[in-house]
Amino acid sequence: MSIKLKTVILECRDIPQLVSFYTSLLHWPVVYEIETFVGIHSNEDEMGIAFQYDENYVPPTWPAKLGQQQMMAHLDFAVEDKSALKEAVENATILGAKIADEQYGGEEWITMLDPAGHPFCFVVWNH
CATH class of the missing domain: 3.10.180.10 (2,3-Dihydroxybiphenyl 1,2-Dioxygenase, domain 1)
Structure with a gap:
């Protein structure tokens, strides 16, 4: 069995703010998006960061x-x-x-x- 870390998820109140910041910083594209969850992913490896809405963050x-x-x-x-x-x-x-x-x-x-x-x-x- 092989287990790989695929995505780190950050909680936040403002998903667009963090998506804008990290896509600009890392030049990673958005690969998944719904209202309360957006994922970005490296083009070079299998790592991603996602942003999840939490009103109590x-x-x-x-x-x-x-x-x-x-x-x-x-x-x-x-x-x-x-x-x-x-x-x-x-x-x-x-x-x-x-x-x-x-x-x-x-x-x-x-x-x-x-x-x-x-x-x-x-x-x-x-x-």
Whole structure:
């Protein structure tokens, strides 16, 4: 038996906002769409991200703070080098992301928050 991770699903109140952000950031097309759920998918591999409507969604606090909404997961996106890292951060910021106030990981790892508040990282990944 073979099991593969196919899609990571992010809850949100504004699906179009996140679809616009991630399709622009990753250049992945929309592959599935209904009113409360939209999926995008990589053209290069079998990975996807989907966005599911949740009227009670509360953005997580980064870093975690006792008594506040906790992060359940985050996404890591690989970049080739420090130059690509800088370019990815600048592009994500233009698209509506914010650099997280607190950073862990030095010069090769930047934590950001997407327009709905989900943490994600750009990482110089050489292996």
